[in-house]
Amino acid sequence: xxxxxxxxxxxxxxxxxxxxxxxxxxxxxxxxxxxxxxxxxxxxxxxxxxxxxxxxxxxxxxxxxxxxxxxxxxxxxxxxxxxxxxxxxxxxxxxxxxxxxxxxxxxxxxxxxxxxxxxxxxxxxxxxxxxxxxxxxxxxxxxxxxxxxxxxxx
Amino acid sequence: xxxxxxxxxxxxxxxxxxxxxxxxxxxxxxxxxxxxxxxxxxxxxxxxxxxxxxxxxxxxxxxxxxxxxxxxxxxxxxxxxxxxxxxxxxxxxxxxxxxxxxxxxxxxxxxxxxxxxxxxxxxxxxxxxxxxxxxxxxxxxxxxxxxxxxxxxxxxxxxxxxxxxxxxxxxxxxxxxxxxxxxxxxxxxx
Ligand SMILES: [Zn+2]
Ligand SMILES: [Zn+2]
Numbered sequence: 001x002x003x004x005x006x007x008x009x010x011x012x013x014x015x016x017x018x019x020x021x022x023x024x025x026x027x028x029x030x031x032x033x034x035x036x037x038x039x040x041x042x043x044x045x046x047x048x049x050x051x052x053x054x055x056x057x058x059x060x061x062x063x064x065x066x067x068x069x070x071x072x073x074x075x076x077x078x079x080x081x082x083x084x085x086x087x088x089x090x091x092x093x094x095x096x097x098x099x100x101x102x103x104x105x106x107x108x109x110x111x112x113x114x115x116x117x118x119x120x121x122x123x124x125x126x127x128x129x130x131x132x133x134x135x136x137x138x139x140x141x142x143x144x145x146x147x148x149x150x151x152x153x154x
Numbered sequence: 155x156x157x158x159x160x161x162x163x164x165x166x167x168x169x170x171x172x173x174x175x176x177x178x179x180x181x182x183x184x185x186x187x188x189x190x191x192x193x194x195x196x197x198x199x200x201x202x203x204x205x206x207x208x209x210x211x212x213x214x215x216x217x218x219x220x221x222x223x224x225x226x227x228x229x230x231x232x233x234x235x236x237x238x239x240x241x242x243x244x245x246x247x248x249x250x251x252x253x254x255x256x257x258x259x260x261x262x263x264x265x266x267x268x269x270x271x272x273x274x275x276x277x278x279x280x281x282x283x284x285x286x287x288x289x290x291x292x293x294x295x296x297x298x299x300x301x302x303x304x305x306x307x308x309x310x311x312x313x314x315x316x317x318x319x320x321x322x323x324x325x326x327x328x329x330x331x332x333x334x335x336x337x338x339x340x341x342x343x344x
């Protein structure tokens with residue numbers, strides 16, 4: 001653990017604790033993360049009893065060397081992007097803790113749990129109303145988007 | 155609660171004479187209690203916020219620098235500031251680490267008595283930082299008011315905070331401010 005930067009050291013700790021006590025429905029690709037601590041892929045299952053039951057999703061986390069002071073860049077990737085009012089078809093997620101409300105006390109695990117609960121509380125599967133426009137015009141990095149956090153209840 | 159009890163039960167099942175295992179578990183939990191909420195290491199140059207959350211001073215300092223105009227506790231989002239953190243000095247905590255990089259020295263512990271609450275419960279603005287306002291309209295006879303607008307600032311001979319006189323002065327300055335605002339509104343609308 002000698003040559004690690006502070007960000008990597010913290011990510012290493014998070015990785016260890018996710019390995020020891022994996023949260024339900026969330027599964028880190030440990031091999032990938034160990035190769036490069038700044039880039040994680042997480043497999044996520046739609047929780048039972050929700051609209052996403054039985055679906056599988058992939059989340060990508062990219063960390064800068066300012067993590068945890070700087071929030072991770074989190075997007076859905078792969079061929080199944082959940083259909084949800086706050087998730088764009090390009091995988092970008094409108095979730096305030098990923099930008100404005102980020103805090104260094106949050107973690108990969110707490111972000112995953114927020115996303116799981118965001119999915120779980122969804123009542124109707126639909127894309128955000130501005131999906132077509134946003135997907136055409138947005139920056140590749142969702143953190144560059146100036147999000148307008150409409151409605152936290154969904 | 156319930157998960158705790160089941161865990162304990164599991165341990166005693168695995169180790170019938172299980173004191174040893176239980177103790178290490180407890181030790182681990184104790185260690186985690188003193189982890190910095192930012193780097194997740196045992197806090198060094200530890201400070202605690204008014205809301206009770208523990209950090210390394212270098213970690214917390216870096217966070218405060220990251221968002222200078224919105225300084226909140228990373229854990230509970232309470233307002234937080236450099237001046238209002240308390241350093242923790244444990245026994246035998248004399249410099250085992252080199253002070254990190256260029257982080258300013260940890261704020262010193264203070265022995266002042268708490269100030270009696272002095273916020274005036276009126277007109278929701280002003281706040282702790284003092285309220286500054288000046289009018290650029292020369293023609294108005296507001297020279298009289300302007301000095302009262304800087305309430306929150308140290309004035310030549312402010313009454314001691316918390317006293318009746320202080321409260322009255324606060325009230326008066328706010329009253330004048332409101333009169334001025336109303337007057338201007340009236341000028342504009344009329
Ligand atoms: Zn720390
Ligand atoms: Zn706090």
